[in-house]
Amino acid sequence: MRTSTAISWLVVPAVVGLLLAPLAAFFAAGADLSRLAADPYLRSLKLGSGAAALALILGLPAGWALAGAGRGSRWMLSGALAVLLVPPYLAASVWLIFAGKLGLVGFSDRALSLVPEAMRGFLEGWNLVGAAAVLAGSLWPCVALSAAGALAAVGREEREAALLARGRWGRFVGVELPAALPAALAGAALVFALAATEVGATDLFLVNAATRDILKGFEVSHDYSASAGRALPLLVFALAGGAGLGLLLVGRVFPQMATARIAPAPAGRSPQLHAWALLAATLGAVLAGLAWNAGSPAAVARAATGESGVVLRSLGLAAGGATGALVLGAAAVWAASRARGRSGAALLAAALALLSLPLILPGTLWGIGALRLREWTGDAGAWLFDGPLMLVWSGAARGAFAAAAIIEAGRRSTASELFEAARLAGAGRVDRLWLAIRLMPGHVAAAWLVAGALALGELGAAVQIAPPGWDTLQVRVFNEMHNYHGVTTAALAFLTTAATAAVAALVALLPHRSDRSYTTHGTNDQERSRTRC
């Protein structure tokens, strides 16, 4: 076996093992299947299906707008990323504000008796329909971004030829829709997976889906094997979903999407209007709802200064988690890429599939598993399990998949000949690593920022493992949101959402800065490497 392949087979399992150790501990305790009930899974299925169907309807037209090349599309992209990165339970809380007892509908109802009796259940959001709607509103960018990527991969020439030969409708039916639909369906499948495993929003809506059943079951009894029994179907489901994602990312489609030059043809007006309206409803409304409840900018400022400890702490922990995710995710991708041939591709697919588990599975499982590890390691593990490093670890686990996928996209968009040339010129491993970083700074920064946003939004594990004095923004907001949506809670939630939106804006702007061409010296070939997210 070549040394590089051997290293790959050491590094990848080590990275995956490190990030997944708590999940392994969660299931290693043994699963008591007697506590497994069908009803919660049926609700999860309904929730996932409803959210996926609605997200497909909402997200597919938006894909055309996002595939455009103008400045507007870039801002749309930033908005769509922000929607995706904001924890869904925050959107759920806003639904409750706008469509619920605490806000406009409740107020109107009390003042004018506007809401018919039969509609109350829906408008109050205390049901599955409300949860599915909110989750679709949070996850539609999965569909839109997939569709946009596929549309961008079609290529300018092909689109122009279709336009000349068959007109706009012919181009839409014959070229664009066949390209976008499979990717959009893949995005919808991801929506299904994320909605079916979401825990925060379902808990706020009191939908006793599988994830909430596991959380409540554990809170009542702290029975590990019962929790594992309840979660076993989720594991099977997540493994299947992760495998699908891994194969998709190492297959042919994703590299084409990742390296595509966005078609310069602007999207029609209708998709753009649709996309802006969608962003207004799913991002603007969330920000507005939280700002409304916070009361005034002064209240937000007071919360930011009065609760500066939790704000700074959360940002610091998210930064630590993002760095861990970036380093470990990049290490896994780098190591897998060094293994040659089919085994390398299989290793990369497996690594990505496994790294996706902490993202697909509810964080609750990771957190409960970490508690299990704490119990097993006793005093020896106190340095890790009794301190904030646990939160950094959980953030890294949650962000690693996104970081790895973005780095992999960057790696694929970078001409491999450059590394070969550098190697032949005598550059060492460190030099080549530095070269890789220089070739794709946009991807590296995007990976760090996206992983940071995911780490900042991590809730399920943090609720279980946050040590005394280290509660995060998410834990604080989520715990108090059940009680009442007070001014400070709303202000903190607003700050979280605004920070996530700012991160998304940065991510969307980064590729623009990093577009650049490189010329390999010593050859006549000009290798152009365009780096895009």
Next chain:
Amino acid sequence: MSRGAKLLLAIALVAVVAGVAAVLASHGRTGSEKEVVVYTSADRAYAQPIFEAFEQRTGIKVLPVTDAEASKTTGIYNRLLEEKGRPRADVFWNSEIGRTLLLGKKGVLEPLDPPSAGDLPSEFRPRNALWHGFACRVRVLIYNRNLVKVEEAPRSVMDLADPKWKGKAAIALPLFGTTATHVAALRTTMGREKANEFLGKLVANGVQVVNGNGIVADLVGSGQALVGLTDTDDAWDRRDSGKPIEMVYPDQAPGGTGAMVIPNTASRIARGPHPGPAAAFLDFLCSPEAERILAAPPARHLPASPKRGVKTAEDAAALWQIRDMKLDWDKVADELDVQGPEIEKIFGR
């Protein structure tokens, strides 16, 4: 150095500084005599002024661990049980009493008799000194005064099973919090069978089962439910925010079983990491000063004894004016420990 490299360097620097700060802060805390870890099920809005007053007086930093409204007390109770071998907490401030008694029975608590607890009533000062009760809440019936006439309002907890409230009554899921303790109390006073029969009637009557007592008050305030069973602090909170809620202390008629009074309870965790600060915090928590903070609006907790000189809020009834349920708390705790599966079955959760 290119712009990208600078960006990366800056990111790495921030991350390293954040990580080092986090680790240092974590290690600096272990065993410090300048902090106390308090696990509490009290609402943060009520607990925070107590923490701040204590910190101001003693210079000891309070590190609170709270829990979600839905699982409060139960979640913290299980966490404390799990951490029994290697405790992280110094103090358990329970906003009720049931789980405190259970923790005492399971060896999680250790005795402590703070000087400030000397004038608490004897029923709130057990001989084993494992806990002390103060600042009480009461389980109350509430109704929407815009939709329910005062003469039609329920007067007994049992009235919630009356068909006239079919689909119009709300309670919190009795697996958690004070509602769980209330059900345990009913099971000790009525007997398990009768209590289960009552709960079954509630379910058959379409009672709305929600995530917490605060939500019960929300539902009644918004008219989604007409009547409900909740805690006084939640009812006061919604009244203060303009909701048309009225409270009824249940079962006050002569010969009635009385309303369930729930004291806050304070206990020291056995082998907690900061015993000195824990004693100081418990002394403060049991003091009239802390009770005064909790007795003020919006919480309006009821002072445990008239001897302490703490005024009951003007618009609330004093504790000694309310007919309270006579309970054997030990039996209530035992019941609380075992009732879960039956309750889950009755409520289909």
